[in-house]
Amino acid sequence: xxxxxxxxxxxLLPVVRDYLRKRLDSELFANPNTIHSMGQKISLGxxxxxxxxxxxxxxxxxxxxxxxxASEGVTTILHSxxxxxxxxxxxxxxxxxxxxxxxxxxxxxxxRGLTIEMVxxxxxxIIDLPHLKELIKLNxxxxxxxxxxxxxxxxxxxxxxxxxxELCRDYEIIFFSDTTQLVGKGEYNFLQSGMDYAVCSGHKxxxxxxxxxxxxxxxxxxxxxxxxxxxERGQRGGTQNYLGIESLAVALNDYKENAYKLSILDxxxxxxxxxxxxxxxEARIIGLEAPRLAGTTLIGYPGIHGQAVQIELESHDVFVxxxxxxxxxxxxxxxxxxxxxxxxxxxxxVIRISLSYxxxxxxxxxxxxxxxxxxxxxxxxxxx
Amino acid sequence: xxxxxxxxxxxLLPVVRDYLRKRLDSELFANPNTIHSMGQKISLGxxxxxxxxxxxxxxxxxxxxxxxxASEGVTTILHSxxxxxxxxxxxxxxxxxxxxxxxxxxxxxxxRGLTIEMVxxxxxxIIDLPHLKELIKLNxxxxxxxxxxxxxxxxxxxxxxxxxxELCRDYEIIFFSDTTQLVGKGEYNFLQSGMDYAVCSGHKxxxxxxxxxxxxxxxxxxxxxxxxxxxERGQRGGTQNYLGIESLAVALNDYKENAYKLSILDxxxxxxxxxxxxxxxEARIIGLEAPRLAGTTLIGYPGIHGQAVQIELESHDVFVxxxxxxxxxxxxxxxxxxxxxxxxxxxxxVIRISLSYxxxxxxxxxxxxxxxxxxxxxxxxxxx
Numbered sequence: 001x002x003x004x005x006x007x008x009x010x011x012l013l014p015v016v017r018d019y020l021r022k023r024l025d026s027e028l029f030a031n032p033n034t035i036h037s038m039g040q041k042i043s044l045g046x047x048x049x050x051x052x053x054x055x056x057x058x059x060x061x062x063x064x065x066x067x068x069x070a071s072e073g074v075t076t077i078l079h080s081x082x083x084x085x086x087x088x089x090x091x092x093x094x095x096x097x098x099x100x101x102x103x104x105x106x107x108x109x110x111x112r113g114l115t116i117e118m119v120x121x122x123x124x125x126i127i128d129l130p131h132l133k134e135l136i137k138l139n140x141x142x143x144x145x146x147x148x149x150x151x152x153x154x155x156x157x158x159x160x161x162x163x164x165x166e167l168c169r170d171y172e173i174i175f176f177s178d179t180t181q182l183v184g185k186g187e188y189n190f191l192q193s194g195m196d197y198a199v200c201s202g203h204k205x206x207x208x209x210x211x212x213x214x215x216x217x218x219x220x221x222x223x224x225x226x227x228x229x230x231x232e233r234g235q236r237g238g239t240q241n242y243l244g245i246e247s248l249a250v251a252l253n254d255y256k257e258n259a260y261k262l263s264i265l266d267x268x269x270x271x272x273x274x275x276x277x278x279x280x281x282e283a284r285i286i287g288l289e290a291p292r293l294a295g296t297t298l299i300g301y302p303g304i305h306g307q308a309v310q311i312e313l314e315s316h317d318v319f320v321x322x323x324x325x326x327x328x329x330x331x332x333x334x335x336x337x338x339x340x341x342x343x344x345x346x347x348x349x350v351i352r353i354s355l356s357y358x359x360x361x362x363x364x365x366x367x368x369x370x371x372x373x374x375x376x377x378x379x380x381x382x383x384x
Numbered sequence: 385x386x387x388x389x390x391x392x393x394x395x396l397l398p399v400v401r402d403y404l405r406k407r408l409d410s411e412l413f414a415n416p417n418t419i420h421s422m423g424q425k426i427s428l429g430x431x432x433x434x435x436x437x438x439x440x441x442x443x444x445x446x447x448x449x450x451x452x453x454a455s456e457g458v459t460t461i462l463h464s465x466x467x468x469x470x471x472x473x474x475x476x477x478x479x480x481x482x483x484x485x486x487x488x489x490x491x492x493x494x495x496r497g498l499t500i501e502m503v504x505x506x507x508x509x510i511i512d513l514p515h516l517k518e519l520i521k522l523n524x525x526x527x528x529x530x531x532x533x534x535x536x537x538x539x540x541x542x543x544x545x546x547x548x549x550e551l552c553r554d555y556e557i558i559f560f561s562d563t564t565q566l567v568g569k570g571e572y573n574f575l576q577s578g579m580d581y582a583v584c585s586g587h588k589x590x591x592x593x594x595x596x597x598x599x600x601x602x603x604x605x606x607x608x609x610x611x612x613x614x615x616e617r618g619q620r621g622g623t624q625n626y627l628g629i630e631s632l633a634v635a636l637n638d639y640k641e642n643a644y645k646l647s648i649l650d651x652x653x654x655x656x657x658x659x660x661x662x663x664x665x666e667a668r669i670i671g672l673e674a675p676r677l678a679g680t681t682l683i684g685y686p687g688i689h690g691q692a693v694q695i696e697l698e699s700h701d702v703f704v705x706x707x708x709x710x711x712x713x714x715x716x717x718x719x720x721x722x723x724x725x726x727x728x729x730x731x732x733x734v735i736r737i738s739l740s741y742x743x744x745x746x747x748x749x750x751x752x753x754x755x756x757x758x759x760x761x762x763x764x765x766x767x768x
Contacts, residue, residue, distance in 0.1 A: 209626055228455040
């Protein structure tokens with residue numbers, strides 16, 4: 001079995017499973033907000049996790065606010081910036097390749113008067129920096145936020161977030177970047193990134209689902225989305241998901257120790273892509289020339305439907321997506337690809353292969369083998 | 385060791401640990417929103433959990449919306465009802481014994497024009513129904529919500545929520561009840577309760593922390609707090625915490641199978657209370673005459689500080705709280721007790737002993753022994 005759908009959700013890392021097996025044998029379960037020693041031990045563990053995570057992602061510990069994951073993180077950040085003010089005449093600049101949580105959340109505030117400006121995207125899936133600069137200049141006084149992701153979930157294309165951050169700094173505009181696909185999967189340092197806000201989801205990095213965090217350059221600038229009894233310094237109510245947080249620290253520590261393997265993954269992916277493209281010159285890799293996550297390939301063979309390829313691969317115990325998990329069931333060109341100007345015959349043909357730093361040549365060789373067989377089989381019976 | 389702080393957080397149930405140990409050995413980890421068979425297996429499991437939980441709590445399956453826990457649940461419900469409208473002239477009736485998440489959330493909307501009316505509470509900690517009726521009549525046209533909890537976290541006192549629901553029905557007012565301490569801990573049936581909204585937190589019932597759900601009589605009436613990609617029928621964004629949800633179904637099924645033990649727990653608690661009160665006639669149990677959760681005792685000995693008792697018990701490996709977990713560190717009479725008219729010398733002396741249906745006479749005998757020793761020791765050196 002090859003599970004190649006890490007951008008949708010990563011399986012629990014082996015070290016996380018080992019940790020949890022031991023953890024289940026302990027008796028240390030309590031509310032971290034109580035003052036008895038069991039609660040305090042858990043609370044202390046939680047702060048150790050915060051500190052360990054801050055070292056992996058290059059932030060201060062007090063810039064981390066634990067929550068239930070990136071969707072909550074994105075909503076909280078946008079709510080912090082946009083809620084409770086008159087939005088008429090205010091502008092947020094974003095991109096058409098954002099995850100639906102960003103798009104839906106901004107749509108909510110558009111209904112309350114916000115103006116949304118979309119920066120264009122190259123055919124390789126990279127934000128058009130000159131266009132962004134133009135939009136910022138045009139709306140200099142009115143722009144309260146730039147919301148542009150760090151790495152795209154479908155294509156794996158990494159955005160020039162440091163340049164975006166510089167632009168935002170020059171014009172004193174808040175910069176939030178959806179880093180869900182980058183943190184714990186590629187080189188990243190919060191303080192060096194220049195971002196004001198970033199997010200992480202545990203289930204994307206091999207930790208328990210239902211956990212994650214916000215990174216906030218100014219920890220006092222956030223306002224809570226979920227109310228409660230003062231947890232997370234008043235920024236996020238609800239008893240902390242301490243088991244989830246512990247698993248997150250274990251997972252991100254595993255990333256830190258194994259990040260050097262990303263270059264092996266990257267090389268194996270390139271060989272795989274070269275191999276498949278050589279065998280099928282009609283096939284296309286989206287964002288081929290762009291900087292991408294080491295383990296992400298979005299590949300299509302115009303005329304062969306992506307879902308047909310997906311199903312064929314699945315019959316060989318290989319699991320991939322056709323697009324983002326939440327729109328995986330739509331047999332159409334995704335919004336991200338449309339924004340990149342991808343034609344429908346290619347757009348409907350793509351599958352997303354996403355692996356992690358624990359993989360390399362072995363998995364990609366097997367993937368090349370089954371994918372080539374699938375293309376050979378399916379191109380005889382064009383699916384549409 | 386006796387962990388007697390279940391109202392703060394329940395340890396993972398043994399059946400939940402067994403389930404998770406097996407679960408960790410499986411390879412079934414994926415995003416439930418993907419269409420490949422791994423995602424679909426998880427998605428199917430999730431719907432089985434929804435169905436199993438609905439049977440335990442007496443709701444329809446489609447009335448359940450999974451989230452990260454009760455704080456998110458409360459915030460989402462209040463947000464659904466109160467956000468995005470002109471709140472000037474609108475009234476919400478609530479009580480002074482609500483959990484801080486309800487109070488803080490309503491405070492947020494008070495700052496946006498909402499009027500809050502407080503129903504008074506008897507010295508036993510029960511909502512004053514005639515006063516509630518009076519408030520409703522006085523504000524009949526303006527009241528958009530009654531928010532009164534089902535069982536209090538500090539005292540364990542169960543509120544007359546069915547009578548409140550009838551009143552609300554008569555006046556066509558939405559009734560939300562914070563059921564965090566009742567679901568999975570005492571007799572409860574959502575459809576029979578007459579509530580429009582209710583909530584549950586996984587970590588209060590022995591499931592994983594970071595999981596829970598909302599119950600909504602009309603599933604279409606909710607609006608999302610956390611945005612995302614259409615998960616939970618558009619009502620709650622973010623990849624579902626499927627491991628948490630599975631643990632929740634296991635935990636609530638355990639409750640269902642063992643609910644008959646609540647009468648044993650109740651009897652053992654009564655004996656314990658009688659035993660301690662007989663030995664120390666100066667001691668007081670808050671809400672002694674009121675219907676209470678089977679496993680909750682809030683007991684004080686005026687003149688002996690609650691924290692001193694807590695520490696003394698802890699030296700014998702017995703873990704209790706002095707009040708709600710999130711205000712456990714405040715050496716003052718809690719807001720809940722103040723609302724009940726409890727004097728400071730009693731209010732500052734209380735400890736909360738909270739157990740579950742897996743306990744009985746054995747634990748309460750041991751508790752009586754250490755508590756009596758503690759009182760005997762500490763009353764010689766009055767702590768204040």
